[in-house]
Amino acid sequence: MIIRLLLHFLLLAGLSPLLIGVITRTKAIIAGRQGAPLWQPYRDLRRLFGKDMVLSSTTTWVFRAGPVVGIAVPLIAALLIPFGAVGAPLSFSGDLVLFVYLFGLARFFTVLAALDTGSSFEGMGAAREATFSCLAEPTLFVAFIVLARISGSFTLDTMFKTLLANNLQTVYGVSLVLTAICLFIILLAENSRIPFDDPNTHLELTMIHEVMVLDHSGPDFGLILYGAAMKLMVMGTLVVNFIMPPSTGDLFVDAAFYTAALLALAVGIGLVESGMARLRLLKVPQLLIGTSLLSFFALVLLLR
Amino acid sequence: MNTPPNLILLFVILFNFFILGTSRLNTCIRSVALQGALLSLLPLFLHTLTFHTYLLAVGAFVLKGLLMPWLLFRAIRQVKIRREVEPRIGYIPTLLLGALTTAGAFIFGDRLPLLPEHLHSLFIPAALSTLAAGFLMLITRRKAIAQVLGYLMFENGIFIFGTLLAETMPFLVEMGVLLDMLVAIFVMGIVMHHINREFSTLNTEQLSLLRE
DSSP, X not given: XXXXXHHHHHHHHHHHHHHHHHHHHHHHHHTTXXXXXXXXXXXXXXHHHTSOOOOOTTOOXXXXXXXXXXXXXXXXXXXXXXXXXXXXXXXXXXXXXXXHHHHHHHHHHHHHHHHHTOOHHHHHHHHHHHHHHHHXXXXXXXXXXXXXXXXXOSOHHHHHHSSHHHHTTSTTHHHHHHHHHHHHHHHHHHTTOTTTOOTTOSSOTTOSHHHHTTTOOHHHHHHHHHHHHHHHHHHHHHHHTTTOOOOOSOHHHHHHHHHHHHHHHHHHHHHHHHHOOOOOTTHHHHHHHHHHHHHHHHHHHHHO | OOSHHHHHHHHHHHHHHHHHHOXXXXXXXXXXXXXXXHHHTHHHHHSOOOHHHHHHHHHHIIIIIIIHHHHHHHXXXXXXXXXXXXXXXXXXXXXXXXHHHHHHHHHHHHHSOOOTTTTTOSHHHHHHHHHHHXXXXXXXXXXXXXXXXHHXXXXXXXXHHHHHTTTTSOHHHHHHHHHHHHHHHHHHHHHHHHHHHHHSXXXXXXXXXXXX
């Protein structure tokens, strides 16, 4: 139990910045550049944590709470889901609701922290984040309902662990593939990756997530980046779990498999980002609603 | 569920959503053509491979997959439209309506008194939802060319129904339907050309402005 808990934390804390590094590196290589080294995100974090912090005099404790909640939430949410064949350390019936709303909580605090600065620019970003995540949430729920229906369990651990790889050949296969696609799109939307938001721009009126954290600096900003990386990894785990092989029995071999799959997913995200342009802001709701309809369709296929 | 016909039908339904949601005319035409081409493979998987089924598949493929998109692309080149499809109600409401009709098609399809081998297959829901998506295209789009695409989707839905009966349905009837479509596209092409020449736009709402 303790070993599993430690393994979960170590994987999450150690691996998440590497994923960001892999995505950036993939994009650089596709674009014909050499790119930053893979461990650049770790260096960035160390640099940020070594800095001083400037706090605006108009802000209150809410502004400080945003980054803290932002990093605490992925840490807790990660405990609820299995990392490949490595089981979840914490699980109970109905934890899928907690999982979804934990991210809702993090979003709420990020938005509040952005509004707390009183900057209209950040308020705009907050409004966008709130709108788009509203549209993304139904998809996540419907996808979980599909999985719950197939596995007959409301525990994320059982939902993701027991069946997915085996069931691809059965009648559930189509619904599973559709659900996996939906979760991948939600992964891109929730982590403000390219079709929805460009993580590299910092001076555009179309950005969503980055605009909310403009006033954070130093260690607080480090916490935000680290939390975002962890969130990417947690959401990525949902997608990766669809293709994970059943447990080999050895905890560390399982963890190695999981790591490899996650890195492959990061390369995949990098490829998607290299191949697409960011959508016009008006089209984002359209794509998100289309995604929820897709997940809904997966559910209809399953229920008939 | 994972047999080739079912996968084809699934893609057809997904294409319905995609066509309803997309705003680009070129993408719309390509998707409708691809949908038709996919459907033309259906008789090959479904029935014993006789000359009849081969002819049906090849004929449908050439007409739906090659000739009609070529005609449509030619038409939009001639009337010089590159613009978007301009829905009468937005894309998102159209998509939602499409999802509702698809869900309805699934519910309704399961209640029909069908032959045992067709019960719980995807054929009836796919046919009904494609018909409904074609209807939605016809109702919600302003441009004449998008309405032609609606007709084509409509025909795709009828084709799915037709493949269920291909063994018993006379060959001439099937070919007749396809030829009708071809002629309809021709006529629509000419009509579009005329609308465009009279009003220098393809917006069908202009037609109601006609006075004596």
